[in-house]
Structures are given as C-alpha cells and as structure tokens.
Amino acid sequence: MASGEEGKGETVLVTGASGFIGSTLVRGLLGRGYNVRAGVLDPDDRAETDHLLALAAGAGAGRLSFFRCDLLDGAALLDAARGCSGVFHLASPCTVDPVKDPQVWYPASKTLAEKAAWKFAEENGLDVVVVNPGTVLGPMIPPAINASMAMFCRLLQGCTEEYADFFLGPVHVEDVAMAHILVFESASASGRHLCVHSICHWSDFAAKVAELYPDYKVPKYAERNHTLFPMDTQPGLVRQEVGSKKLIALGLQITPMEKIIRDAVESLKSRGHIS
CATH class of the missing domain: 3.40.50.720 (NAD(P)-binding Rossmann-like Domain)
Incomplete structure (x- = not known):
C-alpha cells in the first residue's frame, strides 16, 4: 500500500475500471499521481475505453493503460497485476445461466468474492x-x-x-x-x-x-x-x-x-x- 498522501508515480490496477465506481476511481487516482492500469473486459471496445481516455487526456502520456481482465482468466489477471503496488478490485463476474432473479448475480458475486479474498489473504499473508x-x-x-x-x-x-x-x-x-x-x-x-x-x-x-x-x-x-x-x-x-x-x-x-x-x-x- 502507498505510504504517502499521493501516488508519486506508483502503478496500480483497477479491475472493473470502465464502470460507474471504477471510472470515478480512475479519475481520482490519476489526479493523485498514480499510473493506472485499467482492467476492462475488452480493451478494443470503445464503450469501455473512450470515457477513460478522456479522463486521462490531461494527465500526461503513459499514465493510463488498458489490460484485458476477464475474471475467469487467471493468467490475464496476473499479467495485469504484475509490477503493481496495489490492486483495486471492483469487477464482479456474472453468470449467463438462467436464474429466477437476475438481481441476485451482482451482490452474490461480491459476497463470495470477498469471502474468497479474505481466505486467500489469510493463507498467503496478503x-x-x-x-x-x-x-x-x-x-x-x-x-x-x-x-x-x-x-x-x-x-x-x-x-x-x-x-x-x-x-x-x-x-x-x-x-x-x-x-x-x-x-x-x-x-x-x-x-x-x-x-x-x-x-x-x-x-x-x-x-x-x-x-x-x-x-x-x-x-x-x-x-x-x-x-x-x-x-x-x-x-x-x-x-x-x-x-x-x-x-x-x-x-x-x-x-x-x-x-x-x-x-x-x-x-x-x-x-x-x-x-
């Protein structure tokens, strides 16, 4: 974790960077001097990237980069996180299998992901x-x-x-x-x-x-x-x-x-x- 009040050139990963909270977080991190790796599902999809590029327009060259972050692809996630001083994990997966209440997908995935994160952190000293x-x-x-x-x-x-x-x-x-x-x-x-x-x-x-x-x-x-x-x-x-x-x-x-x-x-x- 950062020890100072600003990023001072540290590189961090934000998963779910194109979303409502994610894009606001990306703007805040850039404003505090962090270099941001934006984890998105498809870096070639302009609907996921254009608004983030607009945020970075005045931040300086190379401050924002895009990485494919499919949460079901562990290798892609490791590639995106490698060399980062921190990860802001905002993304949640969503099943395409039929369910009675689609509203359950997001909160359920968030709860299960947090439980898994705590378990992994305890086992690995994270x-x-x-x-x-x-x-x-x-x-x-x-x-x-x-x-x-x-x-x-x-x-x-x-x-x-x-x-x-x-x-x-x-x-x-x-x-x-x-x-x-x-x-x-x-x-x-x-x-x-x-x-x-x-x-x-x-x-x-x-x-x-x-x-x-x-x-x-x-x-x-x-x-x-x-x-x-x-x-x-x-x-x-x-x-x-x-x-x-x-x-x-x-x-x-x-x-x-x-x-x-x-x-x-x-x-x-x-x-x-x-x-």
Missing part, C-alpha cells in the same frame, strides 16, 4: 482491506447507466417497488472512490469499511427525494412521510444516521444527502434519462 458501499449515486462517467442510478431513475418516474430485500445506504460515487484511495494510502486501515452516508429505509430516501423534487413522479400522498411507501420498507433494518465511522476516522468527508440526490438528478438529466 494485505487486504475492503470497502463496502451501499447504494451508489452521483455523476455518471460511463456512457451506460448503472444499476443503482437506474433504480433511482425509476423512482423519479413513479416506480412503487419497495426493494424489501435490499440494504439501502445512499452514498456519493466520489465518496466511494475516495474511500478506496484512503484505505490504500492509510497504513492503519484494516478489515471492512462500510461506505454509506447513513443507513436508512427506501421510504426515508424516497421521502427526501419527493421533498427536493416535488414535480417528479415519486409515489406520494399527503400523509406519512409524503410517500406511498410504508415506513419500514426494509423490515428489521436499524436506521443509523452515521454509517461510515471507520472511514470518517481516516479522513473521509461524507457528502450530504441533498447533494447526493441533486448530483444524481443532474446527471440523469444531462444524459436524457429524465427531463
């Missing part, structure tokens, strides 16, 4: 630190909309889904990127780090969105939280106003909820997803 973000929102860099922003967009368009089985911890995408950098650069960082603005129910979040943007179609009526949702949309989830105590102790400044929502709305508007 230094691993984990950032566990909640529902990540904010400005989109990639050309395609990601899952959490699509969920937010549907809320603005009137979707009444309560997401009862989903943990909701809204967090700004730039906070998530900075959290990864902070735990990498902090020698004292260890274990798991929850990265959320707060722990709340979908109904709480929807109420705040309805308050800030009353003209959108957030399901609402005049009583009880101003929304059609029940008070407890995530049964058994305990609300917590401060959700990232370990990261705050490392110096992370959590973006206020209002800015998280406003930045997400403006990004959706700029891409034409909402008007």
Whole structure:
C-alpha cells in the first residue's frame, strides 16, 4: 500500500475500471499521481475505453493503460497485476445461466468474492482491506447507466417497488472512490469499511427525494412521510444516521444527502434519462 498522501508515480490496477465506481476511481487516482492500469473486459471496445481516455487526456502520456481482465482468466489477471503496488478490485463476474432473479448475480458475486479474498489473504499473508458501499449515486462517467442510478431513475418516474430485500445506504460515487484511495494510502486501515452516508429505509430516501423534487413522479400522498411507501420498507433494518465511522476516522468527508440526490438528478438529466 502507498505510504504517502499521493501516488508519486506508483502503478496500480483497477479491475472493473470502465464502470460507474471504477471510472470515478480512475479519475481520482490519476489526479493523485498514480499510473493506472485499467482492467476492462475488452480493451478494443470503445464503450469501455473512450470515457477513460478522456479522463486521462490531461494527465500526461503513459499514465493510463488498458489490460484485458476477464475474471475467469487467471493468467490475464496476473499479467495485469504484475509490477503493481496495489490492486483495486471492483469487477464482479456474472453468470449467463438462467436464474429466477437476475438481481441476485451482482451482490452474490461480491459476497463470495470477498469471502474468497479474505481466505486467500489469510493463507498467503496478503494485505487486504475492503470497502463496502451501499447504494451508489452521483455523476455518471460511463456512457451506460448503472444499476443503482437506474433504480433511482425509476423512482423519479413513479416506480412503487419497495426493494424489501435490499440494504439501502445512499452514498456519493466520489465518496466511494475516495474511500478506496484512503484505505490504500492509510497504513492503519484494516478489515471492512462500510461506505454509506447513513443507513436508512427506501421510504426515508424516497421521502427526501419527493421533498427536493416535488414535480417528479415519486409515489406520494399527503400523509406519512409524503410517500406511498410504508415506513419500514426494509423490515428489521436499524436506521443509523452515521454509517461510515471507520472511514470518517481516516479522513473521509461524507457528502450530504441533498447533494447526493441533486448530483444524481443532474446527471440523469444531462444524459436524457429524465427531463
């Protein structure tokens, strides 16, 4: 891990670099002086690379390079990581086999991958630190909309889904990127780090969105939280106003909820997803 406040020419690998969090992290790392190896599924796919090249345009020649990172190809991953001082592992595999609920693929792969990483780290003396973000929102860099922003967009368009089985911890995408950098650069960082603005129910979040943007179609009526949702949309989830105590102790400044929502709305508007 980096011992100073900036990369100072260190080379790091980011898997899933073309994604929502990945591209924001790449921008942050380049800004702090790191040379970044962007792990993408297909380096020849401009939909995966053009927005990253745009981020690196002013960073200097050779600061960003692309590597094929198919997570089912161990040799390719080793090639990409060889010579790096650190790896930011954001990518998750997705099966093409039929399943009843496709929404399960991503969280299941993340959970299993983390368990495997901890086991491997224990057996091989590897230094691993984990950032566990909640529902990540904010400005989109990639050309395609990601899952959490699509969920937010549907809320603005009137979707009444309560997401009862989903943990909701809204967090700004730039906070998530900075959290990864902070735990990498902090020698004292260890274990798991929850990265959320707060722990709340979908109904709480929807109420705040309805308050800030009353003209959108957030399901609402005049009583009880101003929304059609029940008070407890995530049964058994305990609300917590401060959700990232370990990261705050490392110096992370959590973006206020209002800015998280406003930045997400403006990004959706700029891409034409909402008007």
